[in-house]
Each structure stands twice: as structure tokens, then as C-alpha cells.
Amino acid sequence: MSFLTLTSIQKSFGPVQVVKDFNMGIEKGEFVSFLGPSGCGKTTILRMIAGFETPSGGTIQIGGTSQENLKPNQRNIGMVFQAYALFPNMNVADNVAFGLKIAGKPKAEIDARVKEMLGLIKLDHLAERYPYQMSGGQQQRVALARALAPKPQVLLLDEPLSALDAKIRVSLREEIRMIQQQLGITTVFVTHDQEEALSISDRIVVMNAGRADQIGTPYEIYNRPSTRFVASFVGTLNLIEAKVVDPATNRITIGDQGITLREPLGAVRAGDTVSLALRPEAGSIAEGAKGDTALSGEVISSNFLGSVIRTRMKVGESVISFDMFNSPGLVPPAVGDVVTLRFTASDLLIIRE
Amino acid sequence: MPFVIFVTMFLILPTMNIIIGAFQTADGSFTFQNIIDLQNGTIPSSYWISVKISVASAALGCAIGFAMAAAVVFGAVPGWIKSPLLTFSGVASNFAGVPLAFAFLATFGPVGLVTLFLRNNFGIVLQRDLGFSILSFWGLTVTYLFFQIPLMILIIAPALEGLKKEWREAAEVLGATATQYWRMVAFPILFPSLLGTFALLFANAFGAVATAIALTGSSLNIVPIQLYAQIRGDVLGNPHLGYAMAFGMIVVTAVANIIYIWLRIRAERWLK
Amino acid sequence: MSIWARIAGWAALIFGLLYFFVPLGGLFEFSLKARRGVYSLDAYASVFADPQFQQTFGYSVIMALVTIVIGILIVVPTAYWVRLKMPWARPYVEFLTLMPLVIPAIVIVFGYIRLYNTSSWLPLTGSVMGTNILLAFGYTILALPYMYRAVDTGLRTIDVATLTEAAQSLGAGWATILGRVILPNVIPAVLSGAFLTFAIVIGEFTLAALLDRPAFGPYLQRVGANKAYEPFALSVIAFAITWGCLALIQLVSRFSKTAPRKA
Numbered sequence: 062m063s064f065l066t067l068t069s070i071q072k073s074f075g076p077v078q079v080v081k082d083f084n085m086g087i088e089k090g091e092f093v094s095f096l097g098p099s100g101c102g103k104t105t106i107l108r109m110i111a112g113f114e115t116p117s118g119g120t121i122q123i124g125g126t127s128q129e130n131l132k133p134n135q136r137n138i139g140m141v142f143q144a145y146a147l148f149p150n151m152n153v154a155d156n157v158a159f160g161l162k163i164a165g166k167p168k169a170e171i172d173a174r175v176k177e178m179l180g181l182i183k184l185d186h187l188a189e190r191y192p193y194q195m196s197g198g199q200q201q202r203v204a205l206a207r208a209l210a211p212k213p214q215v216l217l218l219d220e221p222l223s224a225l226d227a228k229i230r231v232s233l234r235e236e237i238r239m240i241q242q243q244l245g246i247t248t249v250f251v252t253h254d255q256e257e258a259l260s261i262s263d264r265i266v267v268m269n270a271g272r273a274d275q276i277g278t279p280y281e282i283y284n285r286p287s288t289r290f291v292a293s294f295v296g297t298l299n300l301i302e303a304k305v306v307d308p309a310t311n312r313i314t315i316g317d318q319g320i321t322l323r324e325p326l327g328a329v330r331a332g333d334t335v336s337l338a339l340r341p342e343a344g345s346i347a348e349g350a351k352g353d354t355a356l357s358g359e360v361i362s363s364n365f366l367g368s369v370i371r372t373r374m375k376v377g378e379s380v381i382s383f384d385m386f387n388s389p390g391l392v393p394p395a396v397g398d399v400v401t402l403r404f405t406a407s408d409l410l411i412i413r414e
Numbered sequence: 415m416p417f418v419i420f421v422t423m424f425l426i427l428p429t430m431n432i433i434i435g436a437f438q439t440a441d442g443s444f445t446f447q448n449i450i451d452l453q454n455g456t457i458p459s460s461y462w463i464s465v466k467i468s469v470a471s472a473a474l475g476c477a478i479g480f481a482m483a484a485a486v487v488f489g490a491v492p493g494w495i496k497s498p499l500l501t502f503s504g505v506a507s508n509f510a511g512v513p514l515a516f517a518f519l520a521t522f523g524p525v526g527l528v529t530l531f532l533r534n535n536f537g538i539v540l541q542r543d544l545g546f547s548i549l550s551f552w553g554l555t556v557t558y559l560f561f562q563i564p565l566m567i568l569i570i571a572p573a574l575e576g577l578k579k580e581w582r583e584a585a586e587v588l589g590a591t592a593t594q595y596w597r598m599v600a601f602p603i604l605f606p607s608l609l610g611t612f613a614l615l616f617a618n619a620f621g622a623v624a625t626a627i628a629l630t631g632s633s634l635n636i637v638p639i640q641l642y643a644q645i646r647g648d649v650l651g652n653p654h655l656g657y658a659m660a661f662g663m664i665v666v667t668a669v670a671n672i673i674y675i676w677l678r679i680r681a682e683r684w685l686k
Numbered sequence: 687m688s689i690w691a692r693i694a695g696w697a698a699l700i701f702g703l704l705y706f707f708v709p710l711g712g713l714f715e716f717s718l719k720a721r722r723g724v725y726s727l728d729a730y731a732s733v734f735a736d737p738q739f740q741q742t743f744g745y746s747v748i749m750a751l752v753t754i755v756i757g758i759l760i761v762v763p764t765a766y767w768v769r770l771k772m773p774w775a776r777p778y779v780e781f782l783t784l785m786p787l788v789i790p791a792i793v794i795v796f797g798y799i800r801l802y803n804t805s806s807w808l809p810l811t812g813s814v815m816g817t818n819i820l821l822a823f824g825y826t827i828l829a830l831p832y833m834y835r836a837v838d839t840g841l842r843t844i845d846v847a848t849l850t851e852a853a854q855s856l857g858a859g860w861a862t863i864l865g866r867v868i869l870p871n872v873i874p875a876v877l878s879g880a881f882l883t884f885a886i887v888i889g890e891f892t893l894a895a896l897l898d899r900p901a902f903g904p905y906l907q908r909v910g911a912n913k914a915y916e917p918f919a920l921s922v923i924a925f926a927i928t929w930g931c932l933a934l935i936q937l938v939s940r941f942s943k944t945a946p947r948k949a
């Protein structure tokens with residue numbers, strides 16, 4: 062059994078079922094992200110783990126102990142909120158010390174632990190500051206230290222970075238991950254930013270309307286999305302409509318160009334339509350590019366995005382985007398050019414709902 | 415600008431005049447004697463009883479108003495009550511004056527509604543058994559509460575609403591009980607607002623004239639009543655002593671208001 | 687929310703509501719007791735028959751209206767001008783408008799008596815008309831905090847600068863801009879300020895008594911010292927007027943919130 066186990070969790074607010082049969086086991090020391098669009102129930106699950114909401118059904122266990130009859134203040138959980146939620150009447154050191162004081166720890170131990178925590182978040186020099194005297198990024202680091210100081214069993218973070226600006230968001234998420242690995246603390250991190258989830262998680266749960274659509278490592282989620290929702294929510298993806306020519310040989314056509322898929326098509330008949338997915342970075346139009354499959358089309362737009370150039374071409378009824386890395390010598394294709402995109406047939410994923 | 419001239423002529427100059435008068439002798443030379451003379455006769459006792467009434471009505475107003483505001487803000491009672499209660503408080507907080515005095519006379523006076531009710535149904539005579547008279551210290555305090563409580567509700571309700579739900583949850587998840595949360599987080603956050611509102615309520619009661627005069631006539635010797643009598647008939651026998659008394663009133667209400675403003679700025683800085 | 691918190695909440699609320707409504711009920715009940723043993727409107731009849739009531743009440747109504755007009759004339763152009771041309775002056779003006787809440791009314795009127803007496807440079811208290819004017823000005827000062835706040839809030843919801851430029855480009859002068867463009871747009875705010883002023887002036891006691899003017903407040907106090915039931919009937923009337931005014935404020939502010947502004 063996993064360290065943190067959620068079994069058949071359900072939650073309804075009145076007639077609305079917000080979480081539907083959610084199951085998951087999280088190992089000790091694991092960093093798991095809940096990723097999903099707004100309103101899909103991420104916060105609700107987090108709040109049930111913390112004890113602020115009572116599940117309408119199912120059980121939550123931490124370290125083998127059912128949490129059912131425990132109030133939030135008995136669960137020994139650390140939590141970081143989107144809006145920092147530092148106590149405005151206390152300075153940084155007192156904020157960090159709060160949980161230890163509540164636990165009745167001796168003063169010397171509290172002081173030592175606060176010092177250690179402030180060192181961990183690299184804010185030793187701001188111990189005397191008050192929250193209103195600090196930037197959002199600093200406040201959120203203090204909130205992290207406050208949550209970690211009493212050595213909680215589980216750390217919960219609810220979109221801790223979304224109130225910060227882009228640069229700090231990246232550096233702080235790396236810091237969070239580093240501290241998490243250093244302490245080996247079991248962590249659940251809620252976000253709706255897929256890049257954030259992909260970059261720092263051991264595993265990702267992609268949520269859709271109260272259910273886990275897919276649970277897997279960032280690599281699996283990105284490269285093997287199991288549903289159309291996951292495929293479209295994580296990363297940019299071309300969704301291509303194809304016609305089945307011969308299910309036995311996995312032969313299909315896109316526009317009028319024939320392709321043989323690696324993956325078995327399954328129970329479809331000739332003439333049916335299937336949805337295929339292709340990542341923009343999967344192919345290349347360079348001379349001598351590798352790949353056993355090719356699609357040709359007319360370029361309809363080409364956008365410079367900094368490190369990459371994203372080009373869109375029309376193949377039959379579908380529009381396919383692909384990326385090229387920018388380099389000084391690169392001449393991007395012009396609108397109207399006909400180009401050939403080469404890729405490996407196994408990069409074409411069949412999306413079954 | 416007409417506004418500046420108007421305010422100068424009918425607010426600043428008259429006030430300055432009184433303040434200056436407090437430091438003048440009858441022939442216009444400078445003196446501290448008037449201020450020193452405030453220690454004589456009935457004046458100190460009238461300040462003292464004024465301060466006591468103001469403190470009592472401000473403290474009780476704070477306590478009761480806080481409880482009511484908390485009841486609606488934290489959802490102990492249904493949510494729809496909040497808006498009418500706030501509207502009503504806005505009205506009732508402006509209700510000082512002569513009619514208010516009569517309302518309390520009709521209720522707690524010798525033949526008032528509550529007085530008779532208690533006597534006829536429980537055999538309790540307010541004056542005899544509880545030592546309560548509407549014309550006394552407590553009578554005035556109880557009457558002032560009628561506008562003090564609503565004023566407290568009006569000012570403290572937004573402060574209570576400013577307590578973020580996350581603070582409570584953060585404290586809870588760190589192991590704090592509800593009592594610990596209140597003692598270590600919520601109360602310290604509210605403290606400047608509470609104290610500031612107390613100062614405002616104090617000033618509000620200290621300056622109230624009409625209610626006191628209509629209620630007690632001249633039987634209760636509080637500052638506004640004494641000053642009123644002085645203006646009408648120079649009962650102190652020295653006009654400049656009257657100015658000194660008025661000056662003392664300004665000082666008390668000004669100090670209370672400065673405390674209020676200063677604490678309010680502090681509270682807002684925290685909550686930014 | 688625990689059951690105890692709920693009970694405590696209800697207890698506080700009910701206690702407070704009793705505190706507000708029992709005195710009002712007591713007042714009303716008492717005002718009906720003029721005739722022994724039965725409820726009657728005798729006290730009201732006697733009040734209405736008193737010519738002094740009609741005089742003082744009429745006097746206070748007129749004073750209230752005059753005060754409102756003076757208030758509008760002083761506050762609206764000031765608030766407008768500060769918003770448009772002198773935003774830096776806002777804190778100072780606001781501070782000035784709040785002063786009447788700090789300085790007790792009795793001190794202000796004391797200053798008037800000293801400053802504008804018969805032997806001073808501006809002997810306002812020397813004549814009846816002069817005293818009336820002084821009283822109206824004093825009332826304007828008392829109402830200033832409420833009036834200014836109401837109008838300033840009203841101005842915030844309209845784009846003063848754009849409206850002014852539009853009117854100027856059509857050739858309007860300052861008086862026209864204020865009277866025909868700005869004022870109609872802040873009418874709801876001005877109205878709520880005006881009703882509050884009305885409620886304050888009608889029952890005001892201190893200023894009128896010390897300036898010795900025959901207003902409703904001092905009359906009420908005098909009757910209270912001499913008669914048994916009439917003052918209570920008068921108080922009911924005063925309360926009714928105050929409540930009426932404040933109900934009108936609610937009505938106006940609700941109306942102006944729901945009606946889309948034509949600007």
C-alpha cells in the first residue's frame with residue numbers, strides 16, 4: 062500500500078458532483094502534480110486530504126492510518142496557499158515558528174529549526190521583516206518554510222506560483238523541487254500550468270471534470286497521452302483526421318497521402334475516420350531528415366517564437382504545425398511553399414476517447 | 415475658493431478663537447491660569463464622569479457590536495441578514511439627539527415600558543432593586559449604546575470581512591485549535607481596528623450634548639452639560655474658564671480621533 | 687460552524703435587535719397613553735394643535751432646505767474642482783470635511799457666539815436674519831462630512847474630465863458645465879446627502895438652542911421639561927421623519943444602482 066492512498070474518493074456540493082471516483086496511491090517521498098483545467102476539482106481533492114472538506118464517499122489513508130475522524134489540526138500536514146496566507150501580524154521568523162509553538166516545542170529547538178528553515182529558503186537576512194514588506198516570491202518561500210517547519214508527513218501546494226510573475230515562477234518551482242528532494246517529503250502540487258507540472262514532477266495526474274484521465278510520469282503523459290483530453294491539454298498537439306483504408310494492414314490516408322501506422326488500428330472498418338495526434342516537434346523538413354514517413358503540404362503561415370519557428374501547413378482537410386529550432390543560418394519556409402515533413406510512423410498516435 | 419473661505423470662517427476661526435480664548439485673561443494677555451483653573455470646583459468631576467460614561471458606552475458598544483458583526487460575518491446566522499443589518503446600522507448610528515432620550519425615558523423611565531413590565535411580571539423595581547435610574551451614569555450609558563452599537567457594527571464588519579479564510583486554514587493545518595487561532599492570529603490582526611474604533615466611539619460619546627441634556631436636564635454633571643450651562647449663563651463666573659473647558663473637550667476628542675486614524679492606518683498597512 | 691457558535695450568534699443578534707426595537711416600541715406605546723387606561727391619539731392631537739409645534743417645525747424644515755441649498759452650492763463645485771484640477775488637494779479637503787466629526791458641535795457654536803456677537807466685526811447674532819444665516823451655515827458645517835462624502839462618491843462614478851471637455855468643446859461656460867452637466871449626473875448622490883442633511887437638521891438641538899432660534903429640537907426639549915405625553919408623540923414624529931429620510935436614501939441609491947447611467 063502506498064504512503065498516501067486515496068480510494069474511491071467522491072465529493073458533491075449539493076447536487077453537483079465535483080469529484081467522481083478518484084483513486085490514487087502516492088509513494089513516500091514522491092512529488093505528484095495534479096494538472097487540469099479550472100474547476101476540475103484539484104483544489105477540492107487537496108482540501109479533502111488536508112481535512113477542510115469531508116469526502117462524500119471513499120477513504121483517505123496516510124501511512125496506513127485512516128484520516129476519516131481527524132480534524133485538519135490533527136493531521137500533521139503542511140499546506141501552501143496560492144495567496145501566501147502569511148499571518149500579517151507576525152514577522153518572518155514568527156510565521157515560520159508558528160506550527161512549532163503550537164506543538165509546544167522548547168524555545169531553543171524552535172529557534173534552531175526556524176534558522177534551519179530560513180537557511181533552506183535563503184532568507185536568513187529577512188527574519189525580522191513583516192509580510193507586507195516583502196515581494197510575492199519571498200512571501201511564498203516563507204509560506205513554504207512555515208509549512209515545512211513542523212516536519213509534516215505530507216506537503217500540499219495549491220497553485221503556489223500562479224500569483225507570481227513568469228521569471229520568479231520558474232526559479233521558485235526549481236527551488237521547491239530541490240527542497241522537496243532534499244527533505245524527501247511526500248508532496249502534492251496543484252497547477253494548471255502544464256509546463257510547471259512536466260518540469261518538476263515524479264508523476265502527474267491529469268484531471269478532467271472530477272476524474273483522473275491519466276496518471277503517469279511526465280514522459281508518459283507527454284508522449285503517450287491516453288485520451289484526447291490529455292493529448293490536447295498537455296503540450297501543443299496536431300489533431301489530424303484520417304480515413305481508414307485497410308484495418309488489417311493499418312493503412313490510412315491523410316488528405317490523399319497514404320501512411321502505414323505502427324500501432325494496430327483495432328476494431329474499425331475501411332472508410333471509418335480516426336483521430337491521430339502528432340507533436341509539432343516530432344518531424345523535420347530539413348534536407349536528409351530522418352524518418353520512415355512523410356507528409357507534404359502547402360505552408361499557410363510561419364511564426365517566429367524566439368527559440369523555435371512554428372510553421373503551419375495544410376494537408377488535405379487538416380492543418381499540421383511543426384517546429385524548427387532557430388539558428389542563424391536558417392531560412393524559414395515562405396507562405397505558399399510546398400514542403401515535406403518527415404517523421405517516424407510511431408510518432409503518430411491513435412487517439413481513442 | 416469659496417469652500418476654503420467658508421470652512422475658515424465657520425469652522426476653523428471659531429475653533430481657533432475658543433482655543434486662543436482658553437489661554438487669555440479677561441484683558442487679552444496670555445496665561446495658563448484658565449487651564450490650571452480647570453482643576454477647581456466641579457470641573458474635574460464633570461470631566462471624570464464624562465470620561466467614565468464615554469469609556470463605558472464605548473467599551474460596551476465595542477463588545478456588543480463586535481458580537482453582532484461577528485454573528486453575521488462568520489455565518490452563525492443566515493447570510494441575508496447582513497445587508498439589512500448594515501443598512502439599519504447606518505441609520506441608527508446617526509440617532510443621537512433629543513428624540514432618542516425620550517425613547518429611553520419611555521422605556522426605562524419611572525413608568526417606562528420595560529420598567530412596568532419588570533415590576534408587574536417579576537416584581538422587580540429597577541430603581542430600588544437594581545439601583546438603575548435612567549437619569550444616572552448607567553442610564554446615559556445605556557442610552558448612548560443605541561448609537562454606539564450600530565457605529566461599531568458599521569466600522570468593524572469590514573474589518574472582520576478582511577480576515578482571510580486562508581489565515582484560519584493555515585493556522586488550522588499547522589495544528590492550531592480555534593482558540594489558538596483567535597488568540598494568536600485573528601485577535602492581534604483585529605486589535606488596531608478594535609482599539610481605533612473604541613477611540614472613535616469614545617469621542618462620539620464625549621461630544622454628545624443633546625441626548626444628555628434632554629435626558630437628565632442638569633442633574634448629571636457631565637462636561638457638555640456644564641459647558642452648555644456656561645454658554646447660556648456663565649455659571650462658572652469666568653468666560654475664559656468656559657473656553658478652557660471647551661478646549662479640554664477638543665483635546666480629548668482630538669486625541670481619541672488621532673488614535674483612531676493612526677491605528678487605522680496601521681491596520682490597513684497590515685492588510686494590504 | 688459549531689452549534690454553540692450558532693447559538694451565540696443568534697443570541698448576540700437577538701439581543702441587539704431588542705436593544706434597537708424595544709426603545710422604539712416603548713416610545714410609541716408611551717405616546718399613546720395620554721388618556722388613562724386606553725390607547726389614544728390624544729397626545730398627537732394636542733401636539734398638532736399647538737401653534738408652536740407648527741412654527742418650530744416649519745422653521746426647521748425651512749432651515750433644512752436652506753442648509754441643503756448652501757451645502758450643494760459649496761460642496762458640488764469644490765468636489766468637482768478638486769477632482770478635475772487639484773487632485774493633490776484631496777487629502778486636505780477630505781481632512782477639513784471630517785473636522786466637524788472631531789470638534790464637538792457645542793464648541794463650534796461657542797466659537798460663533800464669541801466671534802460673531804453684536805460687538806464684533808461681523809455682528810451676525812445682532813439681528814434675527816443674521817442669526818438665521820449663521821445657524822444655516824453652522825448646519826452646513828455639521829452636514830459637511832456626509833454631504834462631501836456622498837458627492838465625492840457620486841463624482842467618482844462619472845468621468846469628470848471627459849464630460850467637462852465635451853461640454854467645453856460645445857462652448858459651455860463653467861456655470862453651465864456645473865449646473866447642466868455635472869449636477870444632473872450626480873443627482874442621486876446629492877439627493878442622499880440632502881436627505882441625510884434634512885434628517886440631521888430637523889432634530890438638531892445644540893446649535894439652535896445656543897443661538898436661541900425657535901427650531902424643532904429645542905422646542906422638543908422644552909416641551910419635554912413641561913408636558914407629560916406630548917414630547918413622546920413629538921419624538922415619534924421626529925423618528926418617523928428621520929427614518930423616512932433614510933429610507934429615501936436607500937431608495938435613491940438602489941435606484942441609481944439599477945438604472946443605467948446616461949452620461
Ligand SMILES: Nc1ncnc2c1ncn2[C@@H]1O[C@H](COP(=O)(O)OP(=O)(O)OP(=O)(O)O)[C@@H](O)[C@H]1O
Binds near residue numbers: 079099102105253
Ligand atoms: N464550497 C463549495 N460549494 C460549492 N461548490 C464548490 C465549493 N468548492 C468548490 N466548488 C465547485 O467545485 C468545482 C471544483 O472546484 P475546485 O476548486 O476543486 O476546482 P480547481 O480544479 O481547483 O479549479 P482552479 O484551477 O480554478 O482552482 C468548481 O466547479 C467549484 O465551483
Ligand SMILES: [Mg+2]
Binds near residue numbers: 104105
Ligand atoms: Mg483551485
